[in-house]
Amino acid sequence: MNQPLPYSNFKATLAMAKASFRSILRSPSSVVFTLAFPLVFILVFGFIGGGGITIDVGVAKNNNPQNPIYQALKKIKAIQLVETETPEEMKSELEKGRLDGIVSVQNNPEKLPAYTVNVQYTKASLEKGNILKSLLNNVFYQINLHAPNSPPPLAELREVTVEGRIYKTIDFILPGQLGFSLLSTGVFGTAFVFLSLRLTLVIKRFFATPVQRYSIVLGEALARITFALIGALIIILIGHFAFGFTLIHGFITVVNMLILAAIGIIVFMGFGFIISGIAKNESSVPPIANIVTLPQFLLSGTFFSISAFPNRLQPISKALPLTYLNDAMRKVAFEGAGLTDVGHQLLILAIWGIAVYAVAVKTFKWE
Amino acid sequence: MNLKPIITVKNLVKKYGSFTAVDQISFEVFEGEIFGLLGPNGAGKTTTLEILETLRDKTSGEVMVDGFSVDRDPGSIKKRIGVQLQAAGYYPNLNLTELIELFSGLYGIKVSPLEMLGKVSLVDKAKARYKELSGGQKQRFSIATTLINNPRIVFLDEPTTGLDPQARRNLWDLIRNIRNAGTTVVITTHYMDEAEVLCDRVAFVDAGKVIGINSPDHFIDKLVASGFEREKQVKSANLEDVFIHLTGKDLREM
Numbered sequence: 001m002n003q004p005l006p007y008s009n010f011k012a013t014l015a016m017a018k019a020s021f022r023s024i025l026r027s028p029s030s031v032v033f034t035l036a037f038p039l040v041f042i043l044v045f046g047f048i049g050g051g052g053i054t055i056d057v058g059v060a061k062n063n064n065p066q067n068p069i070y071q072a073l074k075k076i077k078a079i080q081l082v083e084t085e086t087p088e089e090m091k092s093e094l095e096k097g098r099l100d101g102i103v104s105v106q107n108n109p110e111k112l113p114a115y116t117v118n119v120q121y122t123k124a125s126l127e128k129g130n131i132l133k134s135l136l137n138n139v140f141y142q143i144n145l146h147a148p149n150s151p152p153p154l155a156e157l158r159e160v161t162v163e164g165r166i167y168k169t170i171d172f173i174l175p176g177q178l179g180f181s182l183l184s185t186g187v188f189g190t191a192f193v194f195l196s197l198r199l200t201l202v203i204k205r206f207f208a209t210p211v212q213r214y215s216i217v218l219g220e221a222l223a224r225i226t227f228a229l230i231g232a233l234i235i236i237l238i239g240h241f242a243f244g245f246t247l248i249h250g251f252i253t254v255v256n257m258l259i260l261a262a263i264g265i266i267v268f269m270g271f272g273f274i275i276s277g278i279a280k281n282e283s284s285v286p287p288i289a290n291i292v293t294l295p296q297f298l299l300s301g302t303f304f305s306i307s308a309f310p311n312r313l314q315p316i317s318k319a320l321p322l323t324y325l326n327d328a329m330r331k332v333a334f335e336g337a338g339l340t341d342v343g344h345q346l347l348i349l350a351i352w353g354i355a356v357y358a359v360a361v362k363t364f365k366w367e
Numbered sequence: 368m369n370l371k372p373i374i375t376v377k378n379l380v381k382k383y384g385s386f387t388a389v390d391q392i393s394f395e396v397f398e399g400e401i402f403g404l405l406g407p408n409g410a411g412k413t414t415t416l417e418i419l420e421t422l423r424d425k426t427s428g429e430v431m432v433d434g435f436s437v438d439r440d441p442g443s444i445k446k447r448i449g450v451q452l453q454a455a456g457y458y459p460n461l462n463l464t465e466l467i468e469l470f471s472g473l474y475g476i477k478v479s480p481l482e483m484l485g486k487v488s489l490v491d492k493a494k495a496r497y498k499e500l501s502g503g504q505k506q507r508f509s510i511a512t513t514l515i516n517n518p519r520i521v522f523l524d525e526p527t528t529g530l531d532p533q534a535r536r537n538l539w540d541l542i543r544n545i546r547n548a549g550t551t552v553v554i555t556t557h558y559m560d561e562a563e564v565l566c567d568r569v570a571f572v573d574a575g576k577v578i579g580i581n582s583p584d585h586f587i588d589k590l591v592a593s594g595f596e597r598e599k600q601v602k603s604a605n606l607e608d609v610f611i612h613l614t615g616k617d618l619r620e621m
Contacts, residue, residue, distance in 0.1 A: 015472020023460040200456030208450035209473040
């Protein structure tokens, strides 16, 4: 009989958390929901979005590279010169809208104008054609201005571009995916674990040990929060380094985002506790969990800004907790807001948290 | 044998609504014995066991386990008993070593997982998951988890149900070893041959009442003395003896 040390609830909680964390890491579904799913979306949107518009312009292969008009076009970032195609290929591509225009420059060595530029636009890409037109006008204006013997200009154009941050697609998509990752980890993970621990009598066996009930819940929660935060950190870092996700204040922004993530996962785990209590068996978990997650997936600004939704859906969007988490995440990451600046969003999340846990306490079942 | 009671149950009653599952049960378990609770399904064996294990509230009566009352000090009881539940599962996705570590954390006691697994001959399964074990190995592992806190009493609820004769005998040896190391064992079973060879004393429970407590030999002698005879003359061996004779005592598990 050895009973030397007093029983430590803290150590029991940690033992619970450690076991749970190991189990989560080995459960394929939690890894897929938390990491793989959001990363696939980020990858897809990261590559599609890129940032800004590009106009593909075909130029003849034998173009003289010293040509100043050619040089000027090359300097414009939005213009992508395609120099590898034959005139026939270019024509066909233009008709399909894969090229937004074809530019060919003629050199007239003896007379003025020194250069003639023939431009073909396409009805398949009118909008980009118009942008190309104005870019070309700008180029001509600059070149004409510098031509020798040219009359002094009647009007002078002075262009100033205000330095601003470029709001990239990733800056919108990543916080939304992060929010959704937290939502599914919190809801599905928690619901499945507690239901299966109850049904397979694992919890009953725990009750035959001196462990306190709160240690079991707290240990599980700690493991899930840790896992979700590691997932969030991986998503943020991949987003930042691979896709240029904007982190205004760098490290501080990451810390603020992780704090938001922790608040989010705690609120969402509440839904999981409720579902684990009301679900009869494992197959009834996904339908109930989807009722919670799907509307938020679609209406909380995960993929599109909620301002894009019709007015009738706006009140629903504005009631969902994920909307506020996404909003807070974007403000913190892109606008550099501190946690106090997103107090309104945090307040609504807190109200959701209190409401959800009030219900969870009533519906949660141990046996 | 030293007849010091380690469990005392007096007038124990458990009602579920209007149904009385346990009806005025009284018995004692002595220190160091293997005590069997026998009876048909639904007789109230598991309910009684779970009340002793502090897993279930009683309606009335008094239960003392190793000097502690189940009402006043369930926490102290939990620290001194080991419990194997009928059909309990284990935490998913963990191997046996990690499960032992988890339980040792829940009991607040440091143990070496390999040493615990060694007690039930599962060292070579240390990295296996619970669900990959055979029936006999699962039961042995369950018993290993009951020994972590070096308990005074272990409760085993139908530990041999569903096992083949070899695995059953293997488990009997294990249970005897636990008792020989000084731990009291309370066991339920549906196999009377098992109770006969294993238990020092048995209590028959039917419809929530204890209808007899004594040693298996005493019950058998009494029945024979009353003039009972089997319809068929008993041979000096039975079919299970044949089974063991033909297939050997070696455990069959992968």
